[in-house]
Amino acid sequence: xxxxTNFVLLLLLTIGVVVTIVRILAIVYKRSNPKxxxxxxxxxxxxxxxxxxxxxxxxxxxxxxxxxxxxxxxAATDNMSLQKAGVYExxxxxxxxVDAVGRAEFMQIYRSREVxxxxxxxxxxxTIAMAHALWLMIKIRPKVILCNGxxxxxxxCVIAFxxxxxxIRWSSIFYVxxxxxxxxxxxxxxxLYKLRIVDQLFVQWPQLKEKYPRAHYxxxxx
Amino acid sequence: xxxxxxxxxxxxxxxxxxxxxxxxxxxxxxxxxxxxNERIHKYSNSNGSWIIHSHQxxxxxxxxxxxxxxxxxxxxxxxxxxxxxxxxxxSHNQTVENGPAVLEYFTFSSSIADYLKEASLxxxxxxxxxxxETLRLGKPLIVVVNEDLMDNNQSELAEELAERxxxxxxxPQTSYETIADMDTGSLIxxxxxxxxxxxxxxxxxxxxxxDKLTYVK
Numbered sequence: 001x002x003x004x005t006n007f008v009l010l011l012l013l014t015i016g017v018v019v020t021i022v023r024i025l026a027i028v029y030k031r032s033n034p035k036x037x038x039x040x041x042x043x044x045x046x047x048x049x050x051x052x053x054x055x056x057x058x059x060x061x062x063x064x065x066x067x068x069x070x071x072x073x074x075a076a077t078d079n080m081s082l083q084k085a086g087v088y089e090x091x092x093x094x095x096x097x098v099d100a101v102g103r104a105e106f107m108q109i110y111r112s113r114e115v116x117x118x119x120x121x122x123x124x125x126x127t128i129a130m131a132h133a134l135w136l137m138i139k140i141r142p143k144v145i146l147c148n149g150x151x152x153x154x155x156x157c158v159i160a161f162x163x164x165x166x167x168i169r170w171s172s173i174f175y176v177x178x179x180x181x182x183x184x185x186x187x188x189x190x191x192l193y194k195l196r197i198v199d200q201l202f203v204q205w206p207q208l209k210e211k212y213p214r215a216h217y218x219x220x221x222x
Numbered sequence: 223x224x225x226x227x228x229x230x231x232x233x234x235x236x237x238x239x240x241x242x243x244x245x246x247x248x249x250x251x252x253x254x255x256x257x258x259n260e261r262i263h264k265y266s267n268s269n270g271s272w273i274i275h276s277h278q279x280x281x282x283x284x285x286x287x288x289x290x291x292x293x294x295x296x297x298x299x300x301x302x303x304x305x306x307x308x309x310x311x312x313s314h315n316q317t318v319e320n321g322p323a324v325l326e327y328f329t330f331s332s333s334i335a336d337y338l339k340e341a342s343l344x345x346x347x348x349x350x351x352x353x354x355e356t357l358r359l360g361k362p363l364i365v366v367v368n369e370d371l372m373d374n375n376q377s378e379l380a381e382e383l384a385e386r387x388x389x390x391x392x393x394p395q396t397s398y399e400t401i402a403d404m405d406t407g408s409l410i411x412x413x414x415x416x417x418x419x420x421x422x423x424x425x426x427x428x429x430x431x432x433d434k435l436t437y438v439k
Contacts, residue, residue, distance in 0.1 A: 037430070037431075040428065049349070049351050050349060050350040050351040050354075053351055053354075054350075057417050058417045058420060058421065060417065061416075061417045061418050061420075061421040062421045062424065062425070063421075063425065063430075066425070066428075066430055144428065146424075172427065172428060174424055174427075176420065178350065179350055179354075179379065179415075180350040180376060180378065180379045181378065181379075182378040182379055182381075182382045183378055184378075199427065200423065200424065200427055202420050202423075204415070205382065216420075216423060218419035218420055218423060219415060219416060219419055220415030220416075221415045221416070221417040221420060222350070222354045222414070222415045
C-alpha cells in the first residue's frame with residue numbers, strides 16, 4: 001500500500017517536472033506570442049544618465065499608441081531618469097493628446113545592492129528588492145518589457161519569465177545593450193542572453209553580433 | 223568683469239567636463255596645499271593660457287593642447303567640486319594681466335548643452351552621455367580615459383570611436399606622444415545613429431502591421 005502511494009507521488013512529481021521543462025523550452029524556443037493589434041501595456045526600465053538617454057531615443061521612434069499604458073521604473077536612488085521620462089511623456093501628450101498616446105505611470109524600485117555595500121547586508125536588501133520587484137510586477141503585469149541595463153532590470157525580467165512559465169502573463173522582453181558596450185556584453189545583457197530570458201537582444205556594434213549570434217545588430221541608436 | 227568678457231569674446235573656448243563621482247573623489251584626494259601650489263606654478267604657462275585641474279594627467283595633457291593650439295582664451299570646467307577656488311581667486315588677476323586667459327568653472331549642471339555649443343574644443347571623460355552630446359554638435363573632442371577609476375567598459379567606446387576617427391582618445395601615460403601631433407582636421411564627422419530599425423524589429427516581433435506609418439513624435 002505504502003509503496004503504491006510512493007509510486008503515485010513519484011509519477012506526479014515526474015509529470016510535473018516534465019511539464020515545467022517542456023513549458024520552459026516552449027517559451028525559450030518557440031516564442032509563440034499572441035498576435036497583437038491591440039495596444040500593449042509596457043514596462044520601461046530606466047537605467048541612469050547615458051542609459052536613459054538611449055532609451056528615450058528609442059521611445060521617440062516607437063509608435064506610442066501601440067505601447068500603452070506605459071510604466072516607467074527607475075532605481076530609488078536615481079531621481080533624474082524619471083524626471084526626464086516625465087518631460088518626454090508631457091511632450092507626447094502635448095503633441096498627440098492623452099487619448100492617442102495613453103497614460104504613463106512612474107515608479108521607483110529598491111536596488112538589491114548599492115556600490116560598495118557589504119555582502120552580508122546585501123542578502124537582506126536583495127530579499128527586499130526582490131519582494132518589491134515581485135509586487136510591482138504583479139501590479140503591472142506588462143505585455144512588453146523594454147530595458148537597456150543596468151542591473152535594475154534583472155529581477156523584473158526574471159519575474160516576467162516566471163509569469164510566462166506559470167501562464168500568469170505572456171510578456172515580450174526586449175533588451176538594447178548600451179552603445180558603450182563594444183566588445184563584451186554587460187552583465188545584465190549577458191545574463192538575459194545566456195538564460196534566454198530575453199526575446200530580442202539588440203547590440204549596437206558589429207563586433208558583439210559576431211560574438212553573440214542570437215543578438216540583433218541594426219546599427220547604432222545614438 | 224564686463225570689460226574682460228568683451229575682449230574674450232573672440233577667444234576660443236575649451237570646455238572640460240569630468241562628470242562622474244569617481245573623478246570628484248580624485249579631486250579631493252589631491253586637494254592639499256602642497257599639491258595646489260605646485261600645480262598653479264607649473265601650469266600657469268607662458269602663452270597666456272591658464273590651466274588648473276585636479277587630475278594631474280588631464281592637466282599635463284591640457285598643457286600640450288595649449289601649446290599645440292597656440293593657447294585658448296578660456297577654459298571652462300564642469301565638475302562637482304573644485305579645489306583650487308581660493309588659490310585661483312588670488313592668482314587669477316595676475317594671469318589676466320599677463321595674457322588674456324580666463325578660467326571658469328561651475329560645479330554641477332544638469333545640462334551642459336549650452337557650454338558645449340560655446341566651445342571650440344571639448345575635453346571629456348569617457349562617459350557615453352558627454353561623448354555623444356559633443357559628437358552630435360560636431361565639436362572636436364578629446365576623451366581622456368582614466369583607467370584606474372573608470373569602469374573598464376567606458377574605454378571601449380572611446381577607443382572604438384577613436385579608431386573610426388570621430389574623436390581623439392588619450393590615456394594619461396601616452397598623452398604626450400599621441401596628442402602633440404594630432405590634427406583636428408583629420409576627424410571624421412560622426413553620422414548620427416538611428417533607432418528606427420530597432421523600433422521596426424520590435425514592432426514586427428510583436429506582429430504589429432508594418433504599413434502603419436503615422437508616428438507619434
